[in-house]
Amino acid sequence: MAKIKGTIVVDTERCKGCEVCVASCPCDVLALAPAVNGKGYHYAHMANPDNCTGCASCAIICPDTCITVYRQKFE
Amino acid sequence: MAEYIVEKTKENLVYSKTPVLTDNVMHYCPGCSHGTIHKLIAEVIEEMGVQDKAIGVSPVGCSVFAYNYLNIDWVQAAHGRAAAVATAAHRLYPDKLVFTYQGDGDLAAIGTAESIHVCNRGESIAVFYINNAIYGMTGGQMAPTTLLGMKTATCPYGRDPQLHGYPYKVADFVCQLPGVCYVTRQSVHTPANVRKAKKAIRKAFENALAGKGLSFVEFVATCNSGWKMTPVQANKWMEENMLPAYPLGDIKNE
Amino acid sequence: MGEIKLMKGNEVIAEAAIRCGADGYFGYPITPQSEVMETLMERKPWETTGMVVVQAESEVSSINMVYGGAACGKRVMTSSSSPGISLMCEGLTYLAGAELPCVVVNVTRGGPGLGTIQPAQSDYYQAVKGGGHGDYKIIVLAPASVQEMHDFVFDAFDLAFKYRNPVMILSDGVIGQMMEKVELAEQRPRWTDEEIKQMHDSWACTGKSAGRNGNIVTSLELDPYRQEQFNYKIFEKYARCEAEEVRYEEYLTEDADYLLVAFGSSARICKKTIEIAREQGYKVGLIRPITLWPFPSKKIKEVAVQTKGVLVAELNMGQMVDDVRLAVNGAVPVEHYGRTGGAVYSPEEVFEALKTKIINK
16 A cells, blocks of 8 residues: 655754644644754754654644655555 | 655655745744745745735734745835725736735724725725734734733733723624625634635735735734743634634635 | 916816826825815826826825835825825825835915914925924925926926935915916826836836845834934935025025015015015015925025025914024024914015014114
């Protein structure tokens, strides 16, 4: 059965750690990283990358457009 | 379990920042709805291919700096006067896409006359009205749309109608004006709402270019620093308090 | 010889606007200048030259429509009278702060407050010292005839775009409401959108041209040192304007023992005063400032020092007299005579004042 898998790239320096993406992810992929960026924000990162389906919910809601999303079909 | 590695190739790209947005990092507080709304407007401008036709009018308020974030021509208006500025730009360039981007203080307090009359003239522009029930830039004062009982810097004991009057529902006013063809309330606090909001922006721009009259798109939005909440809490608080007062959905669609 | 007509000052403002290729007029009714918009609406220039005419909901809205039109690189204007101009002052400082060209006509009426609808010159300070906040200037032209009302619309637009700054035509109820013979200029074509892009693509909001980023028209600056540099820059512009654009009329000053300084309709009264005075052997001359800003200080000083004294006659409680005193700087006595609130003096009254305050002093 074909599998759809996704992944995201977070522009960690632009991210302000608002956590809105974390709340909007349907597959519980995201969390705020323990590390902080140059401005001292805990940026978003994929805590459970395998769950990501590439639905882009996080990307479209991000107020600072920090997230780029990729998706691939695996046979 | 087999390891699925998604290659970050062009073919696999699903979502990325639109080039209509500049590279400037937005000054908005973390989680502020402005950023999301800016992005949606930028994306629609890209998709409609009107970056060379769009003339935005930014207000005074947090979103005064919208002009730093969308790479189109912008006229920054005096507080409350965006609708007048847009009227002239539209009349003088009828084939361009003119829109205003205003907060609740700008549109519904000082700019009330301009806002009502641009609607009454039925200018074929889009008015984006960001209603977060507070004055953000000046530090959290009461707005015309502040809810009863809501605490702000200028109604610290909660908005009391005897002292401060009632929340002002602009959309319910302007929908009665014949010059207005589209009135809708949207929000950007969940992915589903973001998708709907984007469609509303698209509709407003299409109406404007088709000369159908004024499109009024209200975004019920959050101001987590003014409300003194985290962004996620603000989204939740908005759902429970703002949306009952400012119900989402199309109010007029001709 | 252009077309000759008998027209009201207010009507000729509208006619001149159409003929000089204005793109837009945005206004609001107020006595004594409502005929400007009435004429424009009657002439329907949108069907001929394509000029847009909009009646706004207030003067505040009108000046901000002008701001919007100017930000698009178009020739736009408004007209109002004293109370309305007060409402427009915020807009004027925004226009100066964003370096936007436009024309604003003030057909002055008696004040303060709601005041009267009769002519006055009590908006001089507001016009030349700035009715709005901050360090800025607007170029101010003071017509004294219906012909000058016509000519100054053309001059005002040219100056506005030369200096990218608001220009005010400071008239009054007399000139606005009186009819005189006027020679009308030929129709000058409006700029096409392409011409505007060629001339003003570096700043005007015309829709982002390929190969450039979006233009931003604003007067906002959060960094005080950048704002300071901007203010220095516009004051260099104003210095150039002061050096190049001063205009005045000299009348019988060559042999004058006494000098009158007056602008607009007051200057016409003073010419009659001079006639009366000269019949009685008093050699009196007149300098009529045409640009109230930049003010003809040099010329006034130059002439004043050859006389025994200056009387400034203006329809207010004394405003331009300050600038005349600054110009003369104590070299000779400078006194003021005025009536106010819409009351207008006669030539004889000015002559009496000249005698009591200057000649027999």
